Amino acid sequence: MSTDTATPRTATPEDDGVTDATHAPGGSPATGGFDPAAMTRLLDGRYAEVRALVRSNLAEYASVLEDAETMSRADYRERVKDIVLEMAATGQTGMGFPEEYGGGGDIGASVAAFETLALGDLSVLVKTGVQFGLFGGAIQQLGTKRHHDAYLRPLITGELLGCFAMSETGHGSNVQALDTTATYDADTEEFVLHTPTEQGGKDYIGNAAQHGEVAVVFAQLHVGGEGHGVHAFVVPIRSGGEACAGVRIEDDGLKMGLNGVDNGRLWFDQVRVPRDALLDRFASVSADGAYSSPIENPNRRFFTMLGTLITGRVCVGGAGINAAKVALAVAVKYGLRRRQFEAASKDEEQLVLDYGMHQRRLFPRLARGYAMHFAQEALAAELHTVLTDQVEDDTRRRELETMAAGIKALGTWHATDTIQECREACGGAGYLAVNRFPALKADTDVFTTFEGDNHVLLQLVAKGLLTNYAEEFEDLDSLGMARFVAGMAVDTVVERTSVHKLLERLRGVLPGGDDEGVEGVRDTDYHLTMLRFREEHQVGGVARRLKRGIDAGGNPGVVFSEVQDHVIAAARSHVQRVVLEAFVDKVRGLPEGELRDALQLLCDLHALCTIEDDRAWFMEHGRLSAPRSKAVSREVNALCRRVRPLAEAYVDGFGVPPEMLRAPALVDAYANATRTAPGETH
Amino acid sequence: MSTDTATPRTATPEDDGVTDATHAPGGSPATGGFDPAAMTRLLDGRYAEVRALVRSNLAEYASVLEDAETMSRADYRERVKDIVLEMAATGQTGMGFPEEYGGGGDIGASVAAFETLALGDLSVLVKTGVQFGLFGGAIQQLGTKRHHDAYLRPLITGELLGCFAMSETGHGSNVQALDTTATYDADTEEFVLHTPTEQGGKDYIGNAAQHGEVAVVFAQLHVGGEGHGVHAFVVPIRSGGEACAGVRIEDDGLKMGLNGVDNGRLWFDQVRVPRDALLDRFASVSADGAYSSPIENPNRRFFTMLGTLITGRVCVGGAGINAAKVALAVAVKYGLRRRQFEAASKDEEQLVLDYGMHQRRLFPRLARGYAMHFAQEALAAELHTVLTDQVEDDTRRRELETMAAGIKALGTWHATDTIQECREACGGAGYLAVNRFPALKADTDVFTTFEGDNHVLLQLVAKGLLTNYAEEFEDLDSLGMARFVAGMAVDTVVERTSVHKLLERLRGVLPGGDDEGVEGVRDTDYHLTMLRFREEHQVGGVARRLKRGIDAGGNPGVVFSEVQDHVIAAARSHVQRVVLEAFVDKVRGLPEGELRDALQLLCDLHALCTIEDDRAWFMEHGRLSAPRSKAVSREVNALCRRVRPLAEAYVDGFGVPPEMLRAPALVDAYANATRTAPGETH
Missing domain, CATH: 2.40.110.10 (Butyryl-CoA Dehydrogenase, subunit A, domain 2)
Structure with a gap:
């Protein structure tokens, strides 16, 4: 096991461990550690310029956040339409379309623009998604030149709404x-x-x-x-x-x-x-009624058609991840302003963010917010490459579809969960419309249903894992999948994931199990190995259960239904592993310095929270001893205390335009700090 | 260990176990098992008549559910006020006030009326709570005869709003x-x-x-x-x-x-x-400015005053529990109508409620809904007794306050969680206002903050446990509690909860730990023992950690902050134990028959889900072996399959007036069945 990654990595001025207990948390928090503006540049990445344009458009139309509350539904609809058209005129919404029709010719840029728009009013976001993503995307992806010639230019300008x-x-x-x-x-x-x-x-x-x-x-x-x-x-x-x-x-x-x-x-x-x-594009009917298609298999044709619409799924996941940033920013800033109860001092009430429980509520979600951001960044980059280079590799396209489904599910659940916890962390103030949560909560709620119910999407993920993205992949509904897994492909999966094989491969890397100690609990390779083990084990287990049920003469649909929670768990484990890998890859690719240290801290916290959330499974499967499981929870608490002095910098790093935070009474005292960050990135 | 309770208990026509795998779930569900109207009578209990009055008032003013969506805010406020006053005229809202002022003189009835009102528009509920519970309650509890004479009659009629x-x-x-x-x-x-x-x-x-x-x-x-x-x-x-x-x-x-x-x-x-x-009532100032109070200690006086307002807390918890029933009823009924994907059959798509995952999402929450109902019933009964008989026993009053805080926290979180899951289980349809979820979700959201933030309330629960409801109970803020626990009372708690003592007491009752088997996994005494063990262990652990931290010279507030997640966990474990006991007591007190069987099934499911949710803790503390932990999860799945044919009867048993379900397109096909149940209970 690697030990060098287990040493303290951050520039935080606090030690973890027992010395914390004597450090009065009520004192003025250290805000140092890293430059939030530099973090924003890092998060913005390749599309900093695009994101800056969207941020400036958001600020310009900030009044729509209030219009949403004060206007009649009819007027608000008109207002949203107008804003969408005006934003279209800045080029913001047409980035994914071909340049010859007035678009930007950059799919990655269009995803970045859409995600960033999720920091503002979400009706504007969704209206944009409907017009340019869904309607425009269908014309572009499913149509041919005559459709492009007829529709793309007017739909990009918004002259034709569809x-x-x-x-x-x-x-x-x-x-x-x-x-x-x-x-x-x-x-x-x-x-x-x-x-x-x-x-x-x-x-x-x-x-x-x-x-x-x-x-x-x-x-x-x-x-x-x-x-x-x-x-x-x-x-x-x-x-x-x-x-x-x-x-x-x-x-x-x-x-x-x-x-x-x-x-x-x-x-x-x-x-x-x-x-x-x-x-x-994928099928035509001649004048005299002859049907033809370059793709013979009807199922395969259908899924190929749907596959071209994948950008929508990637966009919804990214939107959820970004909307959650707004909630985290408001709640963390409020936690640095709100005092309640004398705790560490008789003279002054304690900042609520200094309470251990409050940190526990917000910081794991903050860490997950960063993790999901980097996973989304990797997904969007792969989408850009596959679509731009028209990659024909079927396996790679299917892996992309699988990951789009998985990140959409986890990203939108992350939004629902985070926004709710942040609202509660702001108490009654969080219930007032002026403080942003009502709109965030109500508007994002349906993201878990958009582009396919999240549970259905996780089943899609499982399908990819169980069938090794086989040729038959696209033919398989739940019923077909159960039969298929029970038939051909299961042997491969079962073989690949036999516990013996897994343990063989993991030997020497994976502490725990017999190891009662807490050594290396913060080792990144240990985290990755744990998540990989869980995924392989669960995928193999599902395959075996399906096969066993069907071999015993069960109705494949019934067998599937009974294994369904296991199927969903395996899919979730897969996506969580990919998310952590994306975070780790990002951190490891950074030059040494304060940003890398700050992200390593969050990456550790995210990894350990992921393990902690499912520590029952790890114990059930002999990969975590009881003492080590407790050590994981202790370490999560310790990491939260180390995140605390950097908390504001982390949320400022999100680069949410201050106008989008609104919540004047909740974040006001900190508005200056906030205003610096995005300003410097423009 | 008792074995007779481990035999199958329900009248459901399905066996659990392997035979399920060959039973096609797409077939027509058996709805038998028990009479929903009889279940409603059981749930309504002592206050069936009061609840019938409220249900009939709700039906009469059902149009307010639509008014909430169509009226301007100003008009809606007037409409709600008018309804509250008209309901007041039926006697519904004044039941808790003394008869000499025109009230009903029955505190239990007033809680039952309020809870039931939560099946309808929640602005009407909260306006009622503000006027009669908070304002009226303060006049009644904190005032003396001259205040009663001046204010009670006009406030009960609503002539004076406060x-x-x-x-x-x-x-x-x-x-x-x-x-x-x-x-x-x-x-x-x-x-x-x-x-x-x-x-x-x-x-x-x-x-x-x-x-x-x-x-x-x-x-x-x-x-x-x-x-x-x-x-x-x-x-x-x-x-x-x-x-x-x-x-x-x-x-x-x-x-x-x-x-x-x-x-x-x-x-x-x-x-x-x-x-x-x-x-x-608790303090007066003479004309010349002499302050006097029968309660000398200012802290004690303050908490005694607050303690009299406990009814509000009991009411909010009950409201959350009842609002969640509406969501469960809509989602379960929709799951019995909505079909999606061929699974068990090529001829017909499968009912979504026949999917194992869908059952997993809804049925544990359905079971918890019943558990919370009975816990709330027991709490309200104790409130009624203590307030009506003016019980002076300090410990009993404090236990009541503790339990009111605990049920309020768990009941309102149950509402937030259940409404969200039910919304997602209804997909896009759940997002439309006509289908009830938007109002349910938005209106109940603040219940977790009403009457004290839930985490703060759980700390109050922990305070009671840690100090054994000592005399000093009321003096202790977080800071004081940490010092107190570290000082006097901790020894008792530590002694009482030493692991050695616990194991001694539990020997012979508690399987698991060394027992790898699955025998008795559905034994009610086993469930109770598990929850009792966890509570005692956690409370003792918190006490020891506080003492250790402070003995080591730590700032009590800082020590407390670091132990806070443990404090909250101990409190939650306590409340969950009390909830399960209330459910078990209810079932054991019933005559043998189909209702008892049906409730035993839900009680088993609820108990095992509670253990499953925290199985990591049980494994960490040697009370659950890995194989047995997996057996618990398998049993939860098996119980869900047994609940399935009774699902509609369970939600009909809630007795939600059909007008309150709304959601015509979601529950229509089942409206007849629904309409039977409440009709028969009136």
């Missing part, structure tokens, strides 16, 4: 089972779009209730009596503010949040569109 | 440190109320922004230059809709939820009130 009409009332996660149909009529060379059932109405569709003029509609294609699965069509839905003939539109009404976005429902009654309305 | 002005911007949980002053002027025989600082303004005060005419104001009493601590005064704040002279009022503005309640801020600028404005 919808992405995929989800139906009856079908969200299971897109392959949509009800809406598109039947080709060779006589007129038209497709007939139709909603056969009330539950088949498109639902929760952004831009549908008010502003959208066209929609990319996903429907079951039928040609000459034969079904070809789900395809996408450009369908006019509104003209001059009125629904087009045959289109019924309903407003989704008041939502928990995001009320600046006009979500609605769409039903089609035999609506006819010309033959070239089919977005035909 | 505020409970305790919290300040700068002080919430630490009430003893309030800034507002009340200085006695013997020359005019008046108290002068004054807010010396901006942060000393009363904040988050319900009824303050619009409707309140008087306020019970908590202020530091100064008489003849001497401070006597916090006392309460009746102060006119508004007349004819205008703020009284010297009173500055500000609206708290938009909140996350509860926007039908007019929360506001109050500042006093040398406001004079007559001498009899002091609520003088």
Whole structure:
């Protein structure tokens, strides 16, 4: 085991250990350790300039945070639309589109811009996502040149607003089972779009209730009596503010949040569109009704189509991670201002951030916020490369899809959990709209459902792990997966993950188990090894359980249902391992110095919290002794105390524009410090 | 160990174990097992009639759920006020007041009424709580006959609306440190109320922004230059809709939820009130300025005053527990309607409630909902007895206060957690206002902060445990407690909880530890013993750590801060033990039959989930072997499968009026079944 990484790494002026006990925490906190502005530059990375543009746009339209509270829903929707169009004019929202249509030609930049926008009003964010990510992305990815020529330029400027009409009332996660149909009529060379059932109405569709003029509609294609699965069509839905003939539109009404976005429902009654309305990159229908596609297998075709829309998933995860930064910044700053109860001193009440429990509530989430940021950065970079270079390597594309699903799930849960804890940490003040949490909480809540329910996405992750991203990957629904795993691929997985093999590989690296000591508890290689062991063990276990159940003659679906919590756990372990590796890689790649020290401290805290959260599993599987498990918890507490004097610098490092923090009474005393950081990065 | 309780206990038609694997869960669920209406009668208990009245009032004013979404904030506030007054006219809100003033003279009934009201619009609930619980309760408990004569009758009818002005911007949980002053002027025989600082303004005060005419104001009493601590005064704040002279009022503005309640801020600028404005049950000031009190110790006096207001805490916990029932009912019913993905069958998509993971998400929370209900019932009964019989036993009163704090904390966290999980389990539909979750989530969010931040309340619980409810109990802030524990009482606690003693007492009852087997994993005595062991061990551990730290010369406040997570864990363990005991007592007291079987199943599930959640601790402390820990998790899954066919009956048993479920598209297909249950209980 490596020992050099176990030595103290940070520039914090406090020692950990017993001396802390004699250091009165009520005293003035040391804020040194590192330069927050330098941290912001590091976090901004390659796209510092893009992020600076978005921050400046956010500051310019900061009043929308108040408009969200004071305007009627109708006015707020208009206001949000206007802001989106004005931001579009700065180039901020078109960065992912080809330059020949007025875009920026840089997918990574478009993700960075979107993520950063999540520091502000989230209706503006989601309206942007609907127009440029979902609608624009579908035209760009599923369409061909004639669609690009017709739609890209006006949609990039916002002259043409559109919808992405995929989800139906009856079908969200299971897109392959949509009800809406598109039947080709060779006589007129038209497709007939139709909603056969009330539950088949498109639902929760952004831009549908008010502003959208066209929609990319996903429907079951039928040609000459034969079904070809789900395809996408450009369908006019509104003209001059009125629904087009045959289109019924309903407003989704008041939502928990995001009320600046006009979500609605769409039903089609035999609506006819010309033959070239089919977005035909992956399949086309000839004038006389011959269906053709370069991808023969219908399942594979469907998942290839969906795969091109992956950017949306990456963006939602990044948005959750960034929204959580706002909550962390407000709560940490409030904790450095709010005093309550005499504790360490009779003369003065204690800063709430000096309470051990308060640190426990906020700092592990702060550390996870950094971890998720770097994991998201790595994911976005891979997305950029794969899409920009049109990488054809199937395995690599599937790994990217898996990771996009995993980071989206963990990133959005991180947001829900962190925003809630930060609200509670601000007490009654956190309940007032002016202090940001109400909007943050209500608006981000649905992120766990956007782009697929998080549990369904984790199953997708598990699918990749269990099938080794096999060719058959894309054919497998839950049922198919259970059968598949029980059949061919399971032997490989079982072999790869046999406990014997795992232990063999890990010998000499992994302390714990028989080791009662606490040595090396902060060793990064130890953390990585623990998470790798857990992942392999769980994936192998799932495979074996599925195989055993099906070999015993069980219904594959029932077997799967009974193993489902294990499947989800394995997927989560995989994603957590990848997140930690991203954090470790980042830290190890930095030059020595105060930033590296500061990040190593958070990386240690994040790794140990991840292990601590699941220490029951590690004990159950002999990888953690009881004394060592307790040592992990003690170390988490000790690390929290070392984070404490740097806490404000860490949240300032996020570079949240001060206008986005709002919460004047909660963060005011610290506003100067905050204002420095982003200013210096512009 | 008792074995007879380990045999199957329920009338469910399914066996657990391997046979489940061959039973296709997509088939029509068995709904038998027990009669939901009988369950509702059982849950309603002694106050079935009161609860029926409230349910019928809720149904009559069901339109307020929609008004909350469609009305302006100003109109909604008026609407809520009107409903509260109309409900008052039915006697529903006055049940806790003496009959001679037009009240119902039954404290238990008033708690039952309030809890049940939480099934509906929560602004109506909180406005009711402000007027009758907080304002009315303060007049009743802190005042004497002249105050009762002057105020009780008009406040019970709602003719006089009032505020409970305790919290300040700068002080919430630490009430003893309030800034507002009340200085006695013997020359005019008046108290002068004054807010010396901006942060000393009363904040988050319900009824303050619009409707309140008087306020019970908590202020530091100064008489003849001497401070006597916090006392309460009746102060006119508004007349004819205008703020009284010297009173500055500000609206708290938009909140996350509860926007039908007019929360506001109050500042006093040398406001004079007559001498009899002091609520003088516990202290009085003579005309010439002599202060006297039957309770000599100022701290003790303060906590005795606060102690009389305990009903509010009991009510908030009960409200959280009941609000969570609404979320569980909607989510379970939706899970029985929503199908997604073919899993067990190629012909039909699977009901989402048949997925193992979905059961894992909802059923432990369903079981906890029942557990919390019975714990709350026991708490409310004890409250009723202690207050009605004016029990003088100090230890019993302190135990009641401790338990009120503990159930409030766990009950409101249960609400936050359950509502969130249920929302996510309903996907995008859960995000729409019409489907109830947005209001449930936003309105209940602040319950974790009401009546004291939950972490502060758990510290209060720990205080009781650590000091054995000693005489000094009430003198101890965090600082004092650390010193006290390190001093006198710790030896008792340490002695009582020495591991040796614990093991001695538990020998022969507690399997596990050395026992690798799974025998008796569903034995109720085993569950109870596990939770008792954990509590005693943790309480003893905290006491020893505090003593060690202070003996080593540490600053008591710092020592306390470092042990704080352990303190909170011990308190939580205590409350969880009490909750489980309440559930077990309830089940054991029932006659044999289908209701008892059904509740035993949930009780088992709740107990095992509680152990599973903290299985790391049990393993760390040698009370659970790794194989047995895994057996606990397997058993939880098996119990979830047995709960599945009864799930709808369990949520129907809650007796939520169908009008309160709303969510037409989510629960419609099951509305008939729902409508039966409450109807039969009226």
